[in-house]
Amino acid sequence: MTDATAAQTSTKRKKRTSWPAEFNALIGLLVLVVLFEVLGWIIKDQSFLFNKLRLSIMILQVSVIGIIAIGVTQVIISGGIDLSGGSIIGATVMIVMSFAQSSIFTRAVYIDQGWVDLPVIIPIVIGLTVGLLCGLTNGILIAYTKIPPFIATLGMMVFARGVAKWYTKGQHISFPTDSFFANGTGMMPVAIFVAVAALFWLILKFTLYGRYTYAIGSYEEAARMSGINVERHLVLVYTIAGSLASLAGLVLASRSLTAQAGMGTMNELDAIAMAVIGGVSLSGGRGEIIGTSIGMLIFGVIISGFIFLSLDAYYQEMVKGVIIVAAVVLDVHRQKRRAMEA
Amino acid sequence: MNVVEEQTANRTRAQGQDLVTKWLSSGTQFDAVIANNDEMAIGAVQASQAAGISMDDVIVGGVDATQDALISMQQGGMDLTIFQDAYGQGEGSIDTALRIIAGEDVDQTVFIPFQLVTMDNIGDFLSKN
Numbered sequence: 001m002t003d004a005t006a007a008q009t010s011t012k013r014k015k016r017t018s019w020p021a022e023f024n025a026l027i028g029l030l031v032l033v034v035l036f037e038v039l040g041w042i043i044k045d046q047s048f049l050f051n052k053l054r055l056s057i058m059i060l061q062v063s064v065i066g067i068i069a070i071g072v073t074q075v076i077i078s079g080g081i082d083l084s085g086g087s088i089i090g091a092t093v094m095i096v097m098s099f100a101q102s103s104i105f106t107r108a109v110y111i112d113q114g115w116v117d118l119p120v121i122i123p124i125v126i127g128l129t130v131g132l133l134c135g136l137t138n139g140i141l142i143a144y145t146k147i148p149p150f151i152a153t154l155g156m157m158v159f160a161r162g163v164a165k166w167y168t169k170g171q172h173i174s175f176p177t178d179s180f181f182a183n184g185t186g187m188m189p190v191a192i193f194v195a196v197a198a199l200f201w202l203i204l205k206f207t208l209y210g211r212y213t214y215a216i217g218s219y220e221e222a223a224r225m226s227g228i229n230v231e232r233h234l235v236l237v238y239t240i241a242g243s244l245a246s247l248a249g250l251v252l253a254s255r256s257l258t259a260q261a262g263m264g265t266m267n268e269l270d271a272i273a274m275a276v277i278g279g280v281s282l283s284g285g286r287g288e289i290i291g292t293s294i295g296m297l298i299f300g301v302i303i304s305g306f307i308f309l310s311l312d313a314y315y316q317e318m319v320k321g322v323i324i325v326a327a328v329v330l331d332v333h334r335q336k337r338r339a340m341e342a
Numbered sequence: 343m344n345v346v347e348e349q350t351a352n353r354t355r356a357q358g359q360d361l362v363t364k365w366l367s368s369g370t371q372f373d374a375v376i377a378n379n380d381e382m383a384i385g386a387v388q389a390s391q392a393a394g395i396s397m398d399d400v401i402v403g404g405v406d407a408t409q410d411a412l413i414s415m416q417q418g419g420m421d422l423t424i425f426q427d428a429y430g431q432g433e434g435s436i437d438t439a440l441r442i443i444a445g446e447d448v449d450q451t452v453f454i455p456f457q458l459v460t461m462d463n464i465g466d467f468l469s470k471n
């Protein structure tokens with residue numbers, strides 16, 4: 001190859017790899033939307049997208065998992081992983097519901113102690129504390145005992161699910177007060193997701209916390225040597241992830257008006273998938289909240305689209321799996337290219 | 343009977359609610375919703391009510407006869423459920439095991455008779471599950 005051609009090829013390569021991963025995700029989203037829209041007209045003779053009720057349910061359904069995904073995004077950026085989100089939801093909903101019950105239900109959990117009709121702030125604070133404690137435990141284990149995040153959060157996943165099942169010996173809890181229900185009505189879950197996403201977008205982009213997170217994820221030793229207290233920061237990251245998971249649980253409980261020990265199962269995997277599809281790199285140091293949000297929308301479109309076309313829901317799972325793997329393959333490929341450039 | 347839609351809602355109330363809302367948003371017409379457990383059935387009731395459909399126009403059926411379902415029936419939401427007879431199932435399994443030990447022939451699948459719960463006999467089931 002002559003020098004001229006070599007220079008040409010390397011500029012061409014540079015142009016392609018400067019596309020952010022989030023852009024690929026956005027394109028994927030648009031492709032899916034157009035696909036379902038077209039199929040909708042062919043098969044169902046109606047529009048997929050231009051239907052207000054469907055759009056709102058689409059976003060509503062995924063925004064609970066989206067809240068976990070925000071927490072998981074910053075964990076993955078810091079170079080770790082968090083598998084406990086779904087189980088934290090389970091433990092949170094059970095504990096929160098037991099304190100949010102209305103006295104009209106004569107078999108309320110704490111009716112003998114008189115802890116019914118409590119002001120809604122009490123179950124909310126209790127719920128967030130549950131997630132905070134779980135996340136704190138994860139963070140301390142990971143930062144100070146140095147066990148891999150996969151193992152620590154896996155342990156929490158199993159433990160928290162156990163707490164959820166043990167709490168009422170498997171009985172589910174219902175009949176919350178009206179004020180508790182208010183948190184889950186209408187588009188509140190979406191509003192909460194948007195607020196959380198916007199907040200963390202700001203934090204990751206403009207604060208020291210954000211920069212430290214990216215630094216630790218890119219190269220932990222270098223971050224440590226530049227004076228960042230890596231251990232303390234990691235504890236904070238996982239605590240926040242746990243708290244966000246419990247926030248998701250609070251929203252889910254208000255929406256469902258019930259708490260079951262199995263709630264949230266597998267949600268952490270969906271959350272991680274949303275982040276990965278949105279361009280967050282599993283090797284750390286790279287990713288954006290906007291990417292995760294696009295990943296969440298992609299999930300929403302797939303779930304809604306399949307139901308809209310009356311396709312068997314089980315195909316959904318297979319398609320999700322393929323998309324996740326494809327997204328990671330693309331990510332690894334783009335990283336190899338970047339490494340070759342450098 | 344004409345089945346217009348069939349999907350899973352993974353046994354949870356929220357998913358059942360979202361599913362029925364999606365069907366309603368597509369303009370699907372139905373006279374009855376049958377769910378394989380009470381949680382999804384209650385979700386269907388919530389979705390229908392939120393969409394302004396009168397519960398007199400839709401029959402909603404579930405399985406389990408949980409406390410939540412019985413209260414929903416009393417409030418006019420769900421119309422029927424099937425009693426999940428844990429005691430009967432336990433008893434039936436032990437009986438079958440004893441018969442196998444005694445050398446008798448037993449069926450591959452042993453059915454415990456189901457009990458339909460409607461507003462007529464709801465009183466019998468209020469304290470059971």
